[in-house]
Amino acid sequence: MEKVESSYNANEVEESVQEFWKREDIYARVRSLRRNGPPFFFVDGPPYTTGYIHLGTAWNKILKDTILRFHRMQGRHVLDRAGYDMHGLPIEVKVEHALGFTTKKDIEAYGIGPFIEQCREFALRNKDIMSGQFRRLGVWLDFDNPYQTLSREYIAAAWWTLKRAEEEQKLEKGYRVVNWCPRCETAIADAEVEYWEATDPSIFVKFPVEGKKNEYLIIWTTTPWTLPANIAVAVHPSFLYVRVSAKKDGREEFLWVADDLAESVLRKGRYQNYEITERKVGSDLVGLEYRSPLEQFVPIQKNIIHRVVPADFVTLENTGMVHIAPGHGWDDYLLGLREHLEIFCPVDGSGHFTREGGKYAGLSVKDANPVILDDLGASLISRGEVVHRYGHCWRCKKPIIFRATEQWFLTVSDIREQMLAQIAEVKWFPEWAGSARFHDWVKEVRDWCISRQRFWGIPIPIWQCPECHSYRVMGSFEELEALSGAPLLDPHRPYVDMVTIPCPCGGSMRRVEDIFDVWFDSAVASWATLKFPGVREEFDQYWPADFITEGQDQTRGWFYSQLGASTIAFGRAPYRRVLMHGFALDAEGRKMSKSLGNMVSPEEIIAQFGADVLRxxxxxxxxxxxxxxxxxxxxxxxxxxxxxxxxxxxxxxxxxxxxxxxxxxxxxxxxxxxxxxxxxxxxxxxxxxxxxxxxxxxxxxxxxxxxxxxxxxxxxxxxxxxxxxxxxxxxxxxxxxxxxxxxxxxxxxxxxxxxxxxxxxxxxxxxxxxxxxxxxxxxxxxxxxxxxxxxxxHPNERIIDQELEGMMRTVMAFDDAVAAARQVGRRKLRWPVAECVVATENPEVRKALMHLHRLCRLRANSRKVNVSSVPWDRIIWKPVPVMKEIGPVFGKDAPRVKILVEQAEGAWLKKTLEAEGHAILGEQRYEITSSQVTFQETMPDNFFAAPMKDATVYVDCRLTPELETEGYAREIIRRLQEMRRQLDLRVEDFITAEVTLSDARVYALLKEEWADLIGREVRASIFHLSLPPNARERSWNLQNEWDIEEITVRTSVSRLD
RNA sequence: GGGCCCGUAGCAUAGCCAGGUGGUGCGCCCGGCUGAUAACCGGGAGGUCGUGAGUCCGAAUCUCACCGGGCCCA
The missing domain is CATH 1.10.730.10 (Isoleucyl-tRNA Synthetase; Domain 1)
Structure with a gap:
C-alpha cells in the first residue's frame, strides 16, 4: 500500500490503467482465466464503420461491457468478439463524394475494381479509428479480432445462408414493386426508407369515360408522373358514388365522385353549381371503361383498356376514386395481379422516363411533373400543394419512388407465424419490447427484398444462364470454384463477376449483378462470428446467442434481420435474451443530430471527466x-x-x-x-x-x-x-x-x-x-x-442485519434533527451540549436510540441522550384562553376567567381537560371546557427543538463552564490542525506550539485541564498556553491570529525535527 | 393515420405493474464543518404528479380522450 497524495485526476488514472492493461496484457489474461467456465455467447451488434462514435454508440457499448464484465467475474467464458458492418451505400456515397461522382455511370466509367478498393480502404480505416474510441471507454470486446462483414469468412456465411433459403424454398425471384432510390439506382428495403414531411403537388384529374360525352371519373394524386402509367381506377365496392351534372364556364359536365365528397371536389374544381343525376354503389361502377387524358402524349396508353376495379383499401378521402398504376405502387401492384392488369413501368432505374414514356422519355420524374400538369390541360380540374410524410432513402436522403422491377426476395411472409412463435420464446428486456413492439412489427412483414443494384456489398451468389434462364445458388466458394474450375481470389465485385459456370444447356452462367441488402450481412452475424460454416464445432457448442442488446431502432433492423435469416436457416431465433435500449437525446429531449448541432461527443466528456464518469x-x-x-x-x-x-x-x-x-x-x-x-x-x-x-x-x-x-x-x-x-x-x-x-x-x-x-x-x-x-x-x-x-x-446473507440497518436509519435521522436544532440554537457542532432528549411514542425509534446510544452521543456531541415519552415532561404547556368561546359563556366574568386560564398550571390543566373534559378554576369555581383553551408548547430556556420521523428532538444549548472550556479547546485544536495542514506536515510529524489568549477567564478555564490534551491532539511535543504579556519571543514557522467567539487567539506553530 | 414507450419542483429522476399523507439528487437561498479539504455536512424555499373526464370512500398510480416528446411503421 502506498499513500495517495493527489486528488482524483480521471485522465491520469485512466491512462495509467489502460497502459497497465496493455503492458500486462490483462484482457487476454482474463479471457484465458475464464476459458473453461460455462460459456456466455454474446454477439456484438456491428456498428457501421462511419469513423466516429456518438453518445448513443458509446452508451450501447458501455451497456454491453458492463454486463459482460459482470458475467466474466462470475466465471463465465464470455464470447465477446466485436463486430463491424462495413458494406453498403453510406460508404459508397462517401467515396462517390470524395471522387466527385453523382451517378452510377460515373462509377462504372471509373471502374468498379478501383471503386470498391476505395470503399474497402475507407471501411478498414474507420474500423480502426472506432476500435480506438471504444477502447478508450474501457470497453473490453475483442477488437483485435473483430468479425468484419467484408471478410472472406463472413461472406462465406452469407452465401451459405442464401443456399439454405433456396433449399427451404424461401428464395424467390420476383417482378415486384419495390422502394427505389433514383439517385442510388437501386432497390431499397422497407427498413431503409425514412419518412419525413415533404411538399408535393396535390391534383384532381378527370378521366373521360369511354363512349360518353363530357362524362368523367375524378381522381386525386400527389404524383403526376405516375399518370402516364395509369391502368385503372379503384373504387370501394360498398361506397356510394354519384354522377353530378355541373357547370363551369358555361359548359355542362357529368362527373363521377363519391357521394360524401362531391361538394368539396366540385368546390375545388370551381364549378358554379351542381346537381346529382345518378347514384351507384362502387360495385356497380366496376367494369366501366375510360381513357387516359395523356394518350396523345404517351402512345402506349391508346392501346390500354382502362377500367374501374374494386378495392377495399379505398377510403373516403379526396374523391373516393383512386388512380392505379401497378408499376408504381405496392397496393396498385397487388391489385394489378388480382385484376390481371398490365404492369406498366415506363421509368428507368435513374428515375427517367423510358421510350415507353412517349413525350416524357428522358425526363426525370421530378422534371416531368410540371410538363404533365401542362399537358393535362382541361383535364386538370384543380392543382395545389400538399405537405405530407413521404419516404426517402435513408442513405442519400433523396425521395424514393416505387418501381416494378425484377428482384430477389426471401419469402419471410411465409414464416411469419413461426417468427412470432420464436419471439415469444425469447426473454425480452423490457418485456414489451418483444411482446408488443417487435411482435407488432413482425406481424406486418412483407417479403424481404434482398437484392441491390450496387457495388460495395456481398455479391449475391446466384449464377444464371442467359440462354435457358435457369439459375444456381452457390453455397460456398468451394462449390463455385469446383463448378467454374477457377480459383476465387476475392468474393467481391467485380472479381466475382468474371467467374462463369458452364450451363447444362450449353450456355455460360453468369452471376446476377446484384449485391445483398446490407441488412442481410448483419443478419448472419450470430453464426458468421463463430466462423460457421467454415468451422462447425463452435457453432454446435455456443449457438444461439445468450444475449444481445441494441437500440430500439433495431427492432426493424438487426433484431428482425437476424430473426428472419435464422428462422429460415435454422428454424429458430438466433438469440435467447435481448435487451432493447433507448436513444440518446439532448437535454431538451430532442434527437441528437448533426443538423440540429446538438450532438454530444463522448470524447469531450471523457476529456473533462473520464470514461468511468461517463459510464x-x-x-x-x-x-x-x-x-x-x-x-x-x-x-x-x-x-x-x-x-x-x-x-x-x-x-x-x-x-x-x-x-x-x-x-x-x-x-x-x-x-x-x-x-x-x-x-x-x-x-x-x-x-x-x-x-x-x-x-x-x-x-x-x-x-x-x-x-x-x-x-x-x-x-x-x-x-x-x-x-x-x-x-x-x-x-x-x-x-x-x-x-x-x-x-x-x-x-x-x-x-x-x-x-x-x-x-x-x-x-x-x-x-x-x-x-x-x-x-x-x-x-x-x-x-x-x-x-x-x-x-x-456473492452477498453473504448471514451478515445482512435488517434490524440494525433500520436502527441506523433512525440514528441518521436523529443526527439530522440535532443539527437542525443546534442551528436554531446557534450552537456549533464542535461545542458539546449537555443533553439531547428525543420524545417519541414509536417503540422502534426508542429502541434504535437506546441500542445505538453511544453513536447518538458521539454524533450529537452531547453529554447525554435521553428518550422520553410524548409529551416530554419538561415541555411547558402554556394555556391560551379562546375568548371566542369564553366570552358568550361567562359574559362579564370573561376577563377574570381569561386571567385564571393564563395563570393556571399548564400541565395540570391540559391533563385534567383531556381526562375529564372540564376543569374548575378559581375561588368562584368557574368550569372550563376543552374548547375554551388551547395550549402553546414552550420549551425550557435554552432548549431548541427539531422534528424527525415519529419523534421530536430537544437539544439543551446552555453553556456550563465545563462545556464552554471544551468548546474553546476544540476550536483551538481545529485551528492548530489547520496550521499543520498549511505547513504541509505529515500525519506523523511533531510540532512545537504556543497559544496566546486575550481573555484571562478562558485562559484559566483551559489551563487547568485542557492544555495537555490540546498538545497531544495536535502532536505537539512542546506546548504552551499563555496570556499576552507572557508570550515567548521566538521565530515560528507559522503564526496566526484568530477571532473565536469574540476572544482573540494567537497561535504559533513550528515543525519539530 | 397506426403500434410501442415516455411526460412528476428551474433541471434530472424514484414511486405506477399489486390505488391510501409525493421521495431523492443537482441548482438556488441560509447556516455549519475543516487531521478526505480546488473537498464535505445541515437547513430552507420550490410540485396544477402534461391536460380533461371516468372508476373508487380515496388516483401520480387503474380506464378513456386529448396535448407534447421519442422509436418504429403506413
Missing amino acids: LYVLSASAPWDDLKFNQEGVKTVNRTVNILWNVYRFPLPYMILDRFTPVSQEGLWDPEGLSAIHSRLSDEDRWILSRINSVAQEVEVSLQDCQLHHASRAILSFILDDLSRWYIQLIRPRMWLEEAAAEKEQAYQCLYHVLRRLLVLLAPFAPHITEKMYGNLRLPAEPESLHLQDWI
Missing part, C-alpha cells in the same frame, strides 16, 4: 430501455461522487501505513470471510457497514441479472455517498486517530478495508479504471495483478 452517468441516468436525456449537470454529479470515492479510498491510507496494517488473509490472499471470527466483537457501526455492503451486493446482483443497470449503479453510488462517506467514515475517524495500538482502531481498518475491497468488485463492471487503480494499491502482493482477474463476491 456511470449513462448507466445510472435512466433505465436502459428509456431514452437518455443527456444532462451536463448529471455528469457533474456523478463526477462528484466518483471524486468522493477517491477521497474515501485515500483517507485511511496514511494511518494504515503508519500502523503497518495488514488485512486478514489466507495464504497471502485477502480473505473475504476473514472477519467472521471477530464479527460479534465488532462495534455497531462496523457490523452495520458490513451489513450494508452485503445488502448493496444483493441489490446489485439481482438488478444486473434483470438488466436493471440503473438500479444497480444507483445503489452503488448512493452507498458510496450516504453510507460510506457521509456516515461510516465520519464515525470511525476518531478511531483512526488513536495513537496507540487499539482493537477498535484495528477493527476499523479491517472493516474499511473489507468494505473497499467488496465495493471494488461491485463497481468493477461499471467503472473499470478507477477500481483497477484502487485495487492495484490495496491488493496483497500474492493476489492477481488486476481486479478484473478476481471473482465476483
Whole structure:
C-alpha cells in the first residue's frame, strides 16, 4: 500500500490503467482465466464503420461491457468478439463524394475494381479509428479480432445462408414493386426508407369515360408522373358514388365522385353549381371503361383498356376514386395481379422516363411533373400543394419512388407465424419490447427484398444462364470454384463477376449483378462470428446467442434481420435474451443530430471527466430501455461522487501505513470471510457497514441479472455517498486517530478495508479504471495483478442485519434533527451540549436510540441522550384562553376567567381537560371546557427543538463552564490542525506550539485541564498556553491570529525535527 | 393515420405493474464543518404528479380522450 497524495485526476488514472492493461496484457489474461467456465455467447451488434462514435454508440457499448464484465467475474467464458458492418451505400456515397461522382455511370466509367478498393480502404480505416474510441471507454470486446462483414469468412456465411433459403424454398425471384432510390439506382428495403414531411403537388384529374360525352371519373394524386402509367381506377365496392351534372364556364359536365365528397371536389374544381343525376354503389361502377387524358402524349396508353376495379383499401378521402398504376405502387401492384392488369413501368432505374414514356422519355420524374400538369390541360380540374410524410432513402436522403422491377426476395411472409412463435420464446428486456413492439412489427412483414443494384456489398451468389434462364445458388466458394474450375481470389465485385459456370444447356452462367441488402450481412452475424460454416464445432457448442442488446431502432433492423435469416436457416431465433435500449437525446429531449448541432461527443466528456464518469452517468441516468436525456449537470454529479470515492479510498491510507496494517488473509490472499471470527466483537457501526455492503451486493446482483443497470449503479453510488462517506467514515475517524495500538482502531481498518475491497468488485463492471487503480494499491502482493482477474463476491446473507440497518436509519435521522436544532440554537457542532432528549411514542425509534446510544452521543456531541415519552415532561404547556368561546359563556366574568386560564398550571390543566373534559378554576369555581383553551408548547430556556420521523428532538444549548472550556479547546485544536495542514506536515510529524489568549477567564478555564490534551491532539511535543504579556519571543514557522467567539487567539506553530 | 414507450419542483429522476399523507439528487437561498479539504455536512424555499373526464370512500398510480416528446411503421 502506498499513500495517495493527489486528488482524483480521471485522465491520469485512466491512462495509467489502460497502459497497465496493455503492458500486462490483462484482457487476454482474463479471457484465458475464464476459458473453461460455462460459456456466455454474446454477439456484438456491428456498428457501421462511419469513423466516429456518438453518445448513443458509446452508451450501447458501455451497456454491453458492463454486463459482460459482470458475467466474466462470475466465471463465465464470455464470447465477446466485436463486430463491424462495413458494406453498403453510406460508404459508397462517401467515396462517390470524395471522387466527385453523382451517378452510377460515373462509377462504372471509373471502374468498379478501383471503386470498391476505395470503399474497402475507407471501411478498414474507420474500423480502426472506432476500435480506438471504444477502447478508450474501457470497453473490453475483442477488437483485435473483430468479425468484419467484408471478410472472406463472413461472406462465406452469407452465401451459405442464401443456399439454405433456396433449399427451404424461401428464395424467390420476383417482378415486384419495390422502394427505389433514383439517385442510388437501386432497390431499397422497407427498413431503409425514412419518412419525413415533404411538399408535393396535390391534383384532381378527370378521366373521360369511354363512349360518353363530357362524362368523367375524378381522381386525386400527389404524383403526376405516375399518370402516364395509369391502368385503372379503384373504387370501394360498398361506397356510394354519384354522377353530378355541373357547370363551369358555361359548359355542362357529368362527373363521377363519391357521394360524401362531391361538394368539396366540385368546390375545388370551381364549378358554379351542381346537381346529382345518378347514384351507384362502387360495385356497380366496376367494369366501366375510360381513357387516359395523356394518350396523345404517351402512345402506349391508346392501346390500354382502362377500367374501374374494386378495392377495399379505398377510403373516403379526396374523391373516393383512386388512380392505379401497378408499376408504381405496392397496393396498385397487388391489385394489378388480382385484376390481371398490365404492369406498366415506363421509368428507368435513374428515375427517367423510358421510350415507353412517349413525350416524357428522358425526363426525370421530378422534371416531368410540371410538363404533365401542362399537358393535362382541361383535364386538370384543380392543382395545389400538399405537405405530407413521404419516404426517402435513408442513405442519400433523396425521395424514393416505387418501381416494378425484377428482384430477389426471401419469402419471410411465409414464416411469419413461426417468427412470432420464436419471439415469444425469447426473454425480452423490457418485456414489451418483444411482446408488443417487435411482435407488432413482425406481424406486418412483407417479403424481404434482398437484392441491390450496387457495388460495395456481398455479391449475391446466384449464377444464371442467359440462354435457358435457369439459375444456381452457390453455397460456398468451394462449390463455385469446383463448378467454374477457377480459383476465387476475392468474393467481391467485380472479381466475382468474371467467374462463369458452364450451363447444362450449353450456355455460360453468369452471376446476377446484384449485391445483398446490407441488412442481410448483419443478419448472419450470430453464426458468421463463430466462423460457421467454415468451422462447425463452435457453432454446435455456443449457438444461439445468450444475449444481445441494441437500440430500439433495431427492432426493424438487426433484431428482425437476424430473426428472419435464422428462422429460415435454422428454424429458430438466433438469440435467447435481448435487451432493447433507448436513444440518446439532448437535454431538451430532442434527437441528437448533426443538423440540429446538438450532438454530444463522448470524447469531450471523457476529456473533462473520464470514461468511468461517463459510464456511470449513462448507466445510472435512466433505465436502459428509456431514452437518455443527456444532462451536463448529471455528469457533474456523478463526477462528484466518483471524486468522493477517491477521497474515501485515500483517507485511511496514511494511518494504515503508519500502523503497518495488514488485512486478514489466507495464504497471502485477502480473505473475504476473514472477519467472521471477530464479527460479534465488532462495534455497531462496523457490523452495520458490513451489513450494508452485503445488502448493496444483493441489490446489485439481482438488478444486473434483470438488466436493471440503473438500479444497480444507483445503489452503488448512493452507498458510496450516504453510507460510506457521509456516515461510516465520519464515525470511525476518531478511531483512526488513536495513537496507540487499539482493537477498535484495528477493527476499523479491517472493516474499511473489507468494505473497499467488496465495493471494488461491485463497481468493477461499471467503472473499470478507477477500481483497477484502487485495487492495484490495496491488493496483497500474492493476489492477481488486476481486479478484473478476481471473482465476483456473492452477498453473504448471514451478515445482512435488517434490524440494525433500520436502527441506523433512525440514528441518521436523529443526527439530522440535532443539527437542525443546534442551528436554531446557534450552537456549533464542535461545542458539546449537555443533553439531547428525543420524545417519541414509536417503540422502534426508542429502541434504535437506546441500542445505538453511544453513536447518538458521539454524533450529537452531547453529554447525554435521553428518550422520553410524548409529551416530554419538561415541555411547558402554556394555556391560551379562546375568548371566542369564553366570552358568550361567562359574559362579564370573561376577563377574570381569561386571567385564571393564563395563570393556571399548564400541565395540570391540559391533563385534567383531556381526562375529564372540564376543569374548575378559581375561588368562584368557574368550569372550563376543552374548547375554551388551547395550549402553546414552550420549551425550557435554552432548549431548541427539531422534528424527525415519529419523534421530536430537544437539544439543551446552555453553556456550563465545563462545556464552554471544551468548546474553546476544540476550536483551538481545529485551528492548530489547520496550521499543520498549511505547513504541509505529515500525519506523523511533531510540532512545537504556543497559544496566546486575550481573555484571562478562558485562559484559566483551559489551563487547568485542557492544555495537555490540546498538545497531544495536535502532536505537539512542546506546548504552551499563555496570556499576552507572557508570550515567548521566538521565530515560528507559522503564526496566526484568530477571532473565536469574540476572544482573540494567537497561535504559533513550528515543525519539530 | 397506426403500434410501442415516455411526460412528476428551474433541471434530472424514484414511486405506477399489486390505488391510501409525493421521495431523492443537482441548482438556488441560509447556516455549519475543516487531521478526505480546488473537498464535505445541515437547513430552507420550490410540485396544477402534461391536460380533461371516468372508476373508487380515496388516483401520480387503474380506464378513456386529448396535448407534447421519442422509436418504429403506413
